[in-house]
Amino acid sequence: MHAGRPLASLFLAAVGVAAAAFAVLQPAPLVVASSVFTRYLSLEFVVTPLARPFLCFLAIGAIAIAIWNLKRGRADSGIALGFFCAAMVGVLLAQSAFAFLLCWESMSLISLLIVATEHERKSVRRAAFAYAFVSQLGALALAIGFAILAVHAGSGAFSAIAAAATSLAPGARAAATIAVLLGFGSKAGLVPLQFWLPRAHPAAPANASALLSGVMLEIALYALVLSCFTLVAPAGVIAGTMLLLAGLAGALVGGLAAAAESELKRLLAYSSIEHIGVMVSALGLAICASALGFPALATLALLAMLFHALNHTALKTLLFLAAGTVVERMHHVTDLDRLRGLGSVALRRSAPWILVGCVAAASLPPSNAFISEWLVLHGFIGATLSGNGALTAIGVLGLFALLLGGGLAAAAFLKLFGLAFAGEPSSTREQPERFDASVAALALLALLVIALGIFPLPILHAMLAIAAGTIGAPSVRFDGTFANAAHLATFAAIPVAVALLYWWYAVRVQRKHDGVWACGSSLPARATYSATALTKPLRRIFAFALFPERQRSLSPAENSDFPTHVRYAVSTRDLTNEAARSIAALAQRLVRRLRIVQSGRMRAYIAYATAAVILVLVLAR
Amino acid sequence: MKIVQVVLVLLCAPLLQGVFALMRARLSGRPGPPLLQPYRDLAKFMRKHARAGRGESAVGFAAAGFALGSAIAILLLLPNIFAAGRAYAAFDIVALVFFFALGRAATVFSALDTGSSFSAMAVGREIAFAAIIEAPFLLALLAARTVPVSALLAGAALFIVLLFESARVPVDNQETHYELTMIHEGMLLEYSGPVFATWQYCAQLRQAAMIVLVAYTLAAGGISPLLSSIVVIAALPVVEAFQAKMRVFDVPQLATAATLLAVAALGIDTLGGLR
Numbered sequence: 001m002h003a004g005r006p007l008a009s010l011f012l013a014a015v016g017v018a019a020a021a022f023a024v025l026q027p028a029p030l031v032v033a034s035s036v037f038t039r040y041l042s043l044e045f046v047v048t049p050l051a052r053p054f055l056c057f058l059a060i061g062a063i064a065i066a067i068w069n070l071k072r073g074r075a076d077s078g079i080a081l082g083f084f085c086a087a088m089v090g091v092l093l094a095q096s097a098f099a100f101l102l103c104w105e106s107m108s109l110i111s112l113l114i115v116a117t118e119h120e121r122k123s124v125r126r127a128a129f130a131y132a133f134v135s136q137l138g139a140l141a142l143a144i145g146f147a148i149l150a151v152h153a154g155s156g157a158f159s160a161i162a163a164a165a166t167s168l169a170p171g172a173r174a175a176a177t178i179a180v181l182l183g184f185g186s187k188a189g190l191v192p193l194q195f196w197l198p199r200a201h202p203a204a205p206a207n208a209s210a211l212l213s214g215v216m217l218e219i220a221l222y223a224l225v226l227s228c229f230t231l232v233a234p235a236g237v238i239a240g241t242m243l244l245l246a247g248l249a250g251a252l253v254g255g256l257a258a259a260a261e262s263e264l265k266r267l268l269a270y271s272s273i274e275h276i277g278v279m280v281s282a283l284g285l286a287i288c289a290s291a292l293g294f295p296a297l298a299t300l301a302l303l304a305m306l307f308h309a310l311n312h313t314a315l316k317t318l319l320f321l322a323a324g325t326v327v328e329r330m331h332h333v334t335d336l337d338r339l340r341g342l343g344s345v346a347l348r349r350s351a352p353w354i355l356v357g358c359v360a361a362a363s364l365p366p367s368n369a370f371i372s373e374w375l376v377l378h379g380f381i382g383a384t385l386s387g388n389g390a391l392t393a394i395g396v397l398g399l400f401a402l403l404l405g406g407g408l409a410a411a412a413f414l415k416l417f418g419l420a421f422a423g424e425p426s427s428t429r430e431q432p433e434r435f436d437a438s439v440a441a442l443a444l445l446a447l448l449v450i451a452l453g454i455f456p457l458p459i460l461h462a463m464l465a466i467a468a469g470t471i472g473a474p475s476v477r478f479d480g481t482f483a484n485a486a487h488l489a490t491f492a493a494i495p496v497a498v499a500l501l502y503w504w505y506a507v508r509v510q511r512k513h514d515g516v517w518a519c520g521s522s523l524p525a526r527a528t529y530s531a532t533a534l535t536k537p538l539r540r541i542f543a544f545a546l547f548p549e550r551q552r553s554l555s556p557a558e559n560s561d562f563p564t565h566v567r568y569a570v571s572t573r574d575l576t577n578e579a580a581r582s583i584a585a586l587a588q589r590l591v592r593r594l595r596i597v598q599s600g601r602m603r604a605y606i607a608y609a610t611a612a613v614i615l616v617l618v619l620a621r
Numbered sequence: 622m623k624i625v626q627v628v629l630v631l632l633c634a635p636l637l638q639g640v641f642a643l644m645r646a647r648l649s650g651r652p653g654p655p656l657l658q659p660y661r662d663l664a665k666f667m668r669k670h671a672r673a674g675r676g677e678s679a680v681g682f683a684a685a686g687f688a689l690g691s692a693i694a695i696l697l698l699l700p701n702i703f704a705a706g707r708a709y710a711a712f713d714i715v716a717l718v719f720f721f722a723l724g725r726a727a728t729v730f731s732a733l734d735t736g737s738s739f740s741a742m743a744v745g746r747e748i749a750f751a752a753i754i755e756a757p758f759l760l761a762l763l764a765a766r767t768v769p770v771s772a773l774l775a776g777a778a779l780f781i782v783l784l785f786e787s788a789r790v791p792v793d794n795q796e797t798h799y800e801l802t803m804i805h806e807g808m809l810l811e812y813s814g815p816v817f818a819t820w821q822y823c824a825q826l827r828q829a830a831m832i833v834l835v836a837y838t839l840a841a842g843g844i845s846p847l848l849s850s851i852v853v854i855a856a857l858p859v860v861e862a863f864q865a866k867m868r869v870f871d872v873p874q875l876a877t878a879a880t881l882l883a884v885a886a887l888g889i890d891t892l893g894g895l896r
Contacts, residue, residue, distance in 0.1 A: 259752070341736070364723050365691075365716075377715045381763060384887070392891050396884060399763070400756045407722070407752030414726055414748055418733030419741075422680070488716050491697065495690030495723065502686030502819075506679040529741030537749035541873045 008078025009066040015085040016062025022047050022093065023055035029095070040156040044096040049466050050230075051092040053306055054222045057313040058088055060448070061215040065207050068321045068441035072328050073207045074117070081211055084110045088219050097146040097156040104142065104223075108135040108187075111216060114208040115200050127196075127203035133584055134196045138186035145179025148172055149231055162230045173232060177239050180227040188220035190280060191249040194273045195580040198257070201269035202334070206324025209265060213272045214317035218309045221279055225302070228287055229470050237291045237390070244284025248398060250277025251405030253576070258412035259538050260546055260572050262531040264334040264420070265323050267412055268316070271361055274409045275312045275369075279305045281398055282376045285383060286471065288394060295473035297382045297391075300481070302467040304375035307460060311368040311452060315360040318445035322354045325438055326420075329430070336416065336531035341425030345432050349439045351421050353446035358417040360449045362410035366492030368452035371485055377402060378481065411538065419531050426528075454489045457482060532570050539572065547573040622703070627696045630833065634825035635659035637832070641858050648862035659825065666818035681812070684731035685819040691724040692826040699830055702837050702846045714762040717834075718755060721786065724827060725751050728820070732808035743807025746869060750785055750792070750804070750876070757879035758782045764886035765838040768893045772842025774886035776849075779835045780856065781879035787828035789857060791867040792875065832857075 032043040047055075062085045069078050087110055090103030112135065116128035150156045152172060153164035168176070186193040201209045224243070228235040254274030261267040282305040290298035327334060329346050343351035360367035377399065384395030433439070452459060460482055468476050539548040549571050554563035597604075638659040646653025655661075698720065700711040729747055732740040761778035764771055784792045788805035797803060809820050832853050839849035867875070 255752075259748075359726075362726065363719070364726055365694075365719060370719060374715050374719065377759070381715070384763060384891075396760070396887060399760060400880070400884075403718075403756040403759055404752065407755040410722060410726065411748035411752050414729045414733070414744075418730055418744070422730065422734035423736035484713060488713070491694045491716065491720070494694045494697075495687045495727075498690030498693065499683045499686035502689075503679055503683040506682035527738065528736060529738045529745075534741055534745045534748075537745050537869070538752070540870055541749055541753065 005075040005078075006070065008076050008082070009069045010078075012069065012078040012082040012085065013063050013066035015082045015089065016059040016066065019055045019062065019085070019089045019092075020059035022089065023052040023059070026052075039154070040150050041098045042096050042156055043094075043099040043102075044157055045090070045093040045099060046095040047093060048095065049469055050226060051222065053310065053463060053466060054092050054218060055089065057218050057310055058085060058092070058215050060445075061085075061211055061313055061317045064317050064441045064445050065210055065321065067444065068324070068438045069207060070437035072324055072438045073205060077114075077117070077205060077207055080110065080114050080117075081207060084114060084208075084211060085215075088215060091219055092222065095158045097150045097158070097161070100158075101139075101143060101146060105139055107216070107219070108139060111135075111208075111212060115204040115212075117205050117208065118203070121203075124203040127199040130196045130580070130584070131200045133587075134186045134193060138183040138193075141179045141186075142183030145176045145183060148176045148179070158226075158230065162233065165231060165233050168232070177227075177232050177235065180232065181224075181239065181242065184220050184223040184227065185246065188217055188224065188280065189250070189273050189276050190243075190246045191253050191273070191277070192576045192579070194250060194253070195574070195577045197273055198261075198266045198269040198574075198577075201272075201320075202263060202265040206265070206320055206327055209268070209323070210317045210320035213269065213320055214313045217272060217276055218313055221276070221283070221305070221309055224280070224283060225305075225470065228283070234291060235287045237288055240284045240287030240291060241394070242284070244281050244288065244394060244398070247277045247279070247281030247284055248401035248405075250274065251281060252277070252401050252408075255405035255408030255412070256538075256542055256545060257572075257574065259408040259415070260535050260542075260548075261412070262336045262535075264326060264336060264339070264416070265320070267336070267416060268319050268323060271319075271409055271412060272312075272316060274405055275308070275316070275361075277405065278373065278376055278402060279308050279312070281402065282308070282379060285379055285394065285398065289383065289386075289391065290471055292388055292391060294386055294388070294391070295471055296476045297379065297386060298471045299464070299467050299473050299476045300375065300382060300478060301379040302471060303460065303464055303478075304372055304379050306463045306467060307375060307456070308369065308372035310459065310463075311360065311372050311449070314445050314448045314452065315357050315367070315369060318353065318357040318442055318449065319361060321438070321441055321445070322350060322357060325350055325442070329433065336420055338426070339420040340528065341421070341423045343421040345425050346430035347421065347433050349433045349435050350442050353439070353442040354421060355417055356446035356449055357442075358413040360453070362413040363406055364410065366450065366453045366489070366496055368449050368456065370492065371453060371456045371488065373402075373406065374485070374488065375481075408538070411535075415531055415534055419529075419534065423528070453492065456489060457486055460485065539570070549573070623701050626699070626701060626833075630696055630699075630826065630829045634829040635663060635822070637829050637854070638825050640854065641861075644855075644858035645861050648858060659821075663818050663822060666813070666821070667815050669814045680734055681731050681816055684727045684734070685816045685823070688724045688727040688823045689819055689826075691720050691727065692823045692830070695720045695724070695830045696826065699833050700837055702833055702840065702850070711837075714759060717762070718759045721758070721827065722751065722755065724823060728805075728808055728823075732811075735811040737811050739810055740808050743804045743810075746804045747808060750872065753873055753876040754782055754785045754879070757876060757883045760880065760883035760887060761838070762834070764883055764890050765841050766890050768890050769842040771886040771890040771893070772838055774882050774889070776835055776839040776842070778879045778882035778886065779831070779838055780853070781875055781882070783828075783831040783835055783853075783857070784860070784875070786831045787857075788824070790861045791864045792872055794866050 026047045029044065029046040065081060066078060087103055087107035091100065091107055094100035094103050112128060112132050115131055116124060118124045149161045152168060153161040189197045201213065204212060228239065250273050254270045254277055258267050258270035258274060261270055282301045286298045286301035289301060325347060330339060333339060360369045363369045363373040380395045380398040383391040384399065386392065464478065468474050539546055551569045553567045555565045639656045643653045643656055695717060698712055698717050729744050732744050757778055761775045761782065764775040788795050793804045795806060805824065809817060812820060835853045836846060836850040840846040
């Protein structure tokens, strides 16, 4: 074992523990406002009630990754991830515009460095460029939005901005709202700014992906909640509807792309887009309901969002770490068309926990995501039955999109586990997996997933207080809904109990195994069904959105009657990705034009500096 | 009362299957199997020695148990058919949809676990259809309220869901293993013995549960529960006998129709509520 490995893991875990400690102990606010920092540039750090659950999510992710890192991943990666986590803690604690932007930008830059870890590969460099492009555009929008808000409030402190929010002029409010939605939405992977996610995740190391997807997306969600309910409050029906539509589009696009995808980490990235879509649509519903005068419904939706965020942290950290284990055990093969039967030998200790993660990602009982998805859907049902025309329309639309997207995501995870982990292994060369730290990390997260699925009530009660405080409806109670949730958890235990009973019977009764019927011969691994083939019906049904294309090449080409090799390739297209690519190309052309000003001669730069000083003097006169 | 219904469904689900088989055969001019044939089949499979591929491993058994457990959970969630009312108020419709999905997921998992390509072909279709049928299912249950027209439309939407759920013509065909278009039977091809009996029994339970749901929805529109149950039970073999199996890629249109019916029911219901 590398000597630095335990130390790096210890550092990462320490940052996680610190985050949890902040959430639990709630230390006194830290304000740095010296004469150097004017009132716009003060640094304030406070533990707010809204930030506390997210600090806990961060702690869960960081500690699990630290344990996994004891065995797998690059030996020194814990250090970089630790700094990344520290920057995220800073974002959660920051309560002034300057402090927030400072931490946000360090979070973006450190995560960019982590994504570009394996920069020797060209695909990684391209992915890092796409990520940098989006996150810097987002940061620019954020800087503009925060500047508008701070100038209006006359101070950079969030408390002052929140107090002045109600008196914002309509134009300034619209500009600030759009700016923060762009800034935070791009980080959260909201449609149509989601295209960097499926590129960055296959490029980044698995433990970094786990942190990016399991924690950083939730931080962006925290920022969205913070801005919609505090900084530009009240956000209004239009902003709520925009978020709702973006979220529903994310649920559909993410689910569909995940179902059609055959690369393991990209599939997980698309599933993140789907889950973020679910959460953001719940947030949009909360904003709309709050603006239309339904505080109870708004609280339910926000509660569902918070709980789903926790569940997504647990399940996506688990699945990305599992992907990391697959990468190391299977020598960088992550193509579902080539992975077979990992559960019986190569990953036999991890597979049961990964199954738990897949069940949760598909939002099926008895997992935690089932309870939160159930809450989200009950939120949309409440909207449908609210008696308000606009909310009814939102409710029906939401139910349709979430169920379709959720069904497609479930198909994706059934495909993932059923093909890659179940069944016979394709090769018998692999050593059987032994129990080690990486398996322990997966087991810990899986047990958390199950525990939250069976005993959701303590967490729900704690989150209800936070959600009600954020909406401003402290007296809202959901005793009936919570009783139903507890009821459901017992119902979800029935299949588990019956399955255990069957298992017990099957283990006791010795059985003889024969091979699968293959017309009397043995079935070679190459002849088993592939992930691409499995999703053919889906590609065909959703051809209007996926644009599947099939290429067939014969070799030798001139003798097509007797080809020796036939190559099949199926590709689908992602329209937002293509749009983003053309915008990036346009931007690069413009930047090339602008390059004339960067002549490299000292005289030119002195002239620029002089001109700038004169401009400032004239303007500040 | 509800526990009586659960026990009754547990006991009579295979009988219902026998009724369908007999009626379909009579309608197409054949004498048909005896009414109690499904019970005999189950008993025969229970006695048989399980001896096949990975389907009979402990994992395969556990998956079958999972499906059986989810079917039992569905039965416990079902509303009492004789207490007509709004479906949304009577039971947890979201949980019901998810437990149906759970049973399907268990079937798909165990079909893929056998490693058979033939099962995987069926799985590909199953997951595609499962994804598109969930939305109309929930919307139709949500629409099932006391306005008669909307109850009728929602009932029609749920009837289409029933065709998907119980693998009936025109979506699927229970009576053949050999068509490349079939879904449910294809997934269970590698199974025999007690596990196969469990899968068959699960499918019968889910079918009976769906029939209860459709009948309940129709009853909410003012028809008596007994009459609506008989109508649904009679309609299924009639559709099977006089309809041809659809081309597999035309089936999504059926799901679209179900969605439109459900949304229309919901719309009429809401407008009626507003007035």
